[in-house]
Amino acid sequence: xxxxxILLEDKKFTVGIFDDxxxxxxxVETLRKKGVKIFDCYTPFPVHHxxxxxxxxxxxxxxxxxICGLLGSLSGFTLAYSMNVVDWPMIIGGKPTDITxxxxxxxxxxxxxxxxxxxxxxxxFFARSSMVHGIKEDLLDRRQTDNHMxxxxxxxxxxxxxxxxxxxxxQNEGAITIRDNQAAFNTSHTPDEEEEEVHAELxxxxxxxxxxxxxxxxxxxxxxxxDSEKEERLSIIKATLGDASGAKDDLKLISGVGxxxxxxxxxxGIFTFEQVSKMTPETIKAVEEITNYFPxxxxxxxxxxxxxxxxxx
Amino acid sequence: MYSADIRQPLVTGGKTYANVTxxxxxxxxNKPTKSWWTGFIIAIILLLVxxxxxxxxxxxxxxxxxxxxxxxxxxxxTNFVFWVGIGHAGTLISAILLLFRxxxxxxxxxxxxxxxxxxxxxxxxxxxxxxxxxWMMYWTLPLPNAFGSLWVNFHSPLLWDVFAxxxxxxxxxxxxxxxxxxxxxxxxxxxxxxxxxxxxxxxxMGWNGSAKSWGRYEIVALxxxxxxxxLVLSVHTIVSMDFATSVIPGWHTTIFPPYFVAGAIFSGFGxxxxxxxxxxxxxxYKDYITTEHxxxxxxxxxxxxxxxxxxxxxxxxIAAYSGYxxxxxxxxxxxxxxxxxxxxxxxxxxxVAPQVFWSKWARTTPWFIFIISIIVNIxxxxxxxxxxxxxxxxxxxxxxxxxxxxxxxxxxxxxxTFGLFFTCFFLFAKFMxxxxxxxxxxxxxxxx
Numbered sequence: 001x002x003x004x005x006i007l008l009e010d011k012k013f014t015v016g017i018f019d020d021x022x023x024x025x026x027x028v029e030t031l032r033k034k035g036v037k038i039f040d041c042y043t044p045f046p047v048h049h050x051x052x053x054x055x056x057x058x059x060x061x062x063x064x065x066x067i068c069g070l071l072g073s074l075s076g077f078t079l080a081y082s083m084n085v086v087d088w089p090m091i092i093g094g095k096p097t098d099i100t101x102x103x104x105x106x107x108x109x110x111x112x113x114x115x116x117x118x119x120x121x122x123x124x125f126f127a128r129s130s131m132v133h134g135i136k137e138d139l140l141d142r143r144q145t146d147n148h149m150x151x152x153x154x155x156x157x158x159x160x161x162x163x164x165x166x167x168x169x170x171q172n173e174g175a176i177t178i179r180d181n182q183a184a185f186n187t188s189h190t191p192d193e194e195e196e197e198v199h200a201e202l203x204x205x206x207x208x209x210x211x212x213x214x215x216x217x218x219x220x221x222x223x224x225x226x227d228s229e230k231e232e233r234l235s236i237i238k239a240t241l242g243d244a245s246g247a248k249d250d251l252k253l254i255s256g257v258g259x260x261x262x263x264x265x266x267x268x269g270i271f272t273f274e275q276v277s278k279m280t281p282e283t284i285k286a287v288e289e290i291t292n293y294f295p296x297x298x299x300x301x302x303x304x305x306x307x308x309x310x311x312x313x
Numbered sequence: 314m315y316s317a318d319i320r321q322p323l324v325t326g327g328k329t330y331a332n333v334t335x336x337x338x339x340x341x342x343n344k345p346t347k348s349w350w351t352g353f354i355i356a357i358i359l360l361l362v363x364x365x366x367x368x369x370x371x372x373x374x375x376x377x378x379x380x381x382x383x384x385x386x387x388x389x390x391t392n393f394v395f396w397v398g399i400g401h402a403g404t405l406i407s408a409i410l411l412l413f414r415x416x417x418x419x420x421x422x423x424x425x426x427x428x429x430x431x432x433x434x435x436x437x438x439x440x441x442x443x444x445x446x447x448w449m450m451y452w453t454l455p456l457p458n459a460f461g462s463l464w465v466n467f468h469s470p471l472l473w474d475v476f477a478x479x480x481x482x483x484x485x486x487x488x489x490x491x492x493x494x495x496x497x498x499x500x501x502x503x504x505x506x507x508x509x510x511x512x513x514x515x516x517x518m519g520w521n522g523s524a525k526s527w528g529r530y531e532i533v534a535l536x537x538x539x540x541x542x543x544l545v546l547s548v549h550t551i552v553s554m555d556f557a558t559s560v561i562p563g564w565h566t567t568i569f570p571p572y573f574v575a576g577a578i579f580s581g582f583g584x585x586x587x588x589x590x591x592x593x594x595x596x597x598y599k600d601y602i603t604t605e606h607x608x609x610x611x612x613x614x615x616x617x618x619x620x621x622x623x624x625x626x627x628x629x630x631i632a633a634y635s636g637y638x639x640x641x642x643x644x645x646x647x648x649x650x651x652x653x654x655x656x657x658x659x660x661x662x663x664x665v666a667p668q669v670f671w672s673k674w675a676r677t678t679p680w681f682i683f684i685i686s687i688i689v690n691i692x693x694x695x696x697x698x699x700x701x702x703x704x705x706x707x708x709x710x711x712x713x714x715x716x717x718x719x720x721x722x723x724x725x726x727x728x729x730t731f732g733l734f735f736t737c738f739f740l741f742a743k744f745m746x747x748x749x750x751x752x753x754x755x756x757x758x759x760x761x
Binding site for chain 2: 019040041042043044045046047048050051054056058059061062065069079080083084087088090092095101104105107108110111112114115117118119121122125126128129130131132133134135136137138139142143144145146147296297
């Protein structure tokens with residue numbers, strides 16, 4: 001193993017963490033307009049137009065690939081020609097043994113062109129991105145390969161505006177977390193003393209994500225309601241659905257409702273199938289907003305007719 | 314991003330980025346399930362059948378097979394072409410569908426590429442062992458040797474095959490690995506055990522998803538797709554030339570290259586459907602591999618199946634019209650000779666059966682698609698059997714006419730390659746993300 005980090009060693013960063021690619025692109029554009037130099041962005045998937053927003057040029061790998069391809073064609077031709085024409089001509093079916101054999105060499109030339117292009121380009125890609133087996137990864141956020149998008153600004157670089165202003169800009173652009181003086185770390189070489197801390201952190205994040213993946217509740221796009229807005233939604237729900245008056249059905253029988261969501265529903269006063277069956281589009285919206293349930297899911301899973309069926313059982 | 318309301322979302326269930334990671338890493342981070350163990354053990358048993366049959370072949374010689382002086386290719390080359398054909402869907406899906414910007418490929422390309430690689434492994438076994446002395450297999454390569462300067466014969470399609478298939482295997486492997494790197498990095502960053510940290514850390518090659526790397530990565534993926542597209546077409550073209558450049562009636566036709574390529578895509582999609590229907594059921598990936606995906610794939614089956622059917626009929630008409638009695642005899646013998654049952658099985662499975670996909674119900678009913686996909690696989694095996702055996706068993710010289718039936722060793726090797734294929738596939742499904750997380754995350758908010 002090469003125990004060496006490549007890029008970020010000894011550097012400190014101001015990082016803004018986003019959970020939405022469009023917000024990230026917008027933040028990059030705003031910061032660059034203000035003359036802030038951005039070190040790089042880190043995303044779990046290729047975000048289109050991010051490279052343009054960062055002002056990166058299209059990679060020149062294509063030219064390298066073309067040269068490798070040419071090299072492959074030449075090797076294919078040289079190989080076949082030197083063996084079957086120069087060194088040991090083979091007379092097959094009385095055909096001539098000179099350059100007119102070229103047509104038989106085409107498949108070989110073709111295959112070697114492709115082989116050389118593919119391998120040449122991939123090797124260049126690894127070299128250019130400093131990627132090699134066993135190199136330390138430089139991460140600025142533990143979930144940057146999962147669901148977080150990181151905007152990194154090098155603290156040692158001269159910036160046009162003070163750091164505090166950059167941070168407040170990031171805040172305005174919708175960064176979910178902002179950290180100053182963040183050093184790069186890695187996950188695969190964590191020393192033992194940090195290990196337990198990391199485990200606890202990871203267990204916590206995964207514990208949050210697990211039940212959600214079952215009920216498909218979104219973690220992003222959360223609508224945060226103020227107390228008065230909550231009151232308003234609750235009154236809508238109460239007005240249309242009425243009171244359960246102590247009755248209680250097993251709401252888990254509705255597909256899409258798990259034990260956790262059932263208790264959430266109970267907490268806003270929904271206890272029976274009858275209540276669910278009375279839902280109007282307005283109520284559904286209110287329920288979804290107040291419980292952060294996935295928008296549109298209640299209608300898509302057709303809770304109302306599910307509830308009617310369950311009532312009649 | 315343009316999206317019309319008539320289109321269905323590519324990923325259902327309202328997944329978020331975190332949900333995608335969680336769902337797809339689940340089988341890797343948890344203990345294997347009972348169904349995984351059951352499948353894996355059956356695959357291992359079949360793999361043992363392969364080991365026994367091949368060991369017996371090497372120990373005793375090719376005489377353990379029933380191939381003979383007339384039918385010298387038999388089941389062996391039938392199986393070779395069958396597996397190579399299956400190996401075509403993976404690269405087709407990831408390369409050609411990438412160039413056509415078909416976003417539905419993203420849920421299925423990872424497993425299809427894996428399937429490609431394992432199918433090519435299986436395919437390679439057949440010609441190599443058919444040479445008789447497997448330990449001399451390096452003779453197929455253009456190496457300086459002990460017999461003076463005798464080199465390989467560059468006029469021969471069999472040598473082209475060596476180049477085409479080894480290039481195809483290595484380029485597919487590279488393409489697959491490049492696609493895996495960001496996902497391996499995701500698993501590395503979630504790893505809780507030392508071993509997982511080490512191995513995924515090793516193969517992630519320090520990937521951290523920087524925008525600069527992604528820029529280059531996308532260029533690499535695009536160029537690899539660009540060069541893999543002609544590569545896919547070339548491989549089966551060259552395989553078909555093994556037949557087409559000979560002078561055997563029934564083989565010596567110019568229609569072979571396009572017809573073999575269409576057949577390869579047809580059989581490849583058949584196998585992809587078989588596997589994915591199992592994967593989405595067993596691993597519960599119905600939100601990622603939706604009926605939309607199945608429908609798109611069945612349309613490809615319908616198209617390529619019809620091309621193959623058209624080729625069968627064209628081939629027959631051309632033979633009838635040629636005025637060349639050996640060619641005419643070869644085709645009459647296929648239809649009404651001793652192997653007519655194989656011919657009509659092929660016609661039913663490849664020409665008739667896929668036509669059910671004109672119906673929307675058939676295209677969207679998983680259990681029905683599963684049955685048809687198996688029928689397609691059977692049909693495509695019989696296609697190669699018909700081409701090889703019926704053409705060879707009636708030589709120009711009636712004194713050389715023979716019948717050919719496989720021996721237990723040949724059957725064992727064929728069954729055994731399924732063991733190899735599924736052993737590899739089960740290991741893949743346990744240790745690698747079956748769906749490309751990074752790509753899926755780009756489209757969870759899109760429609761098809």
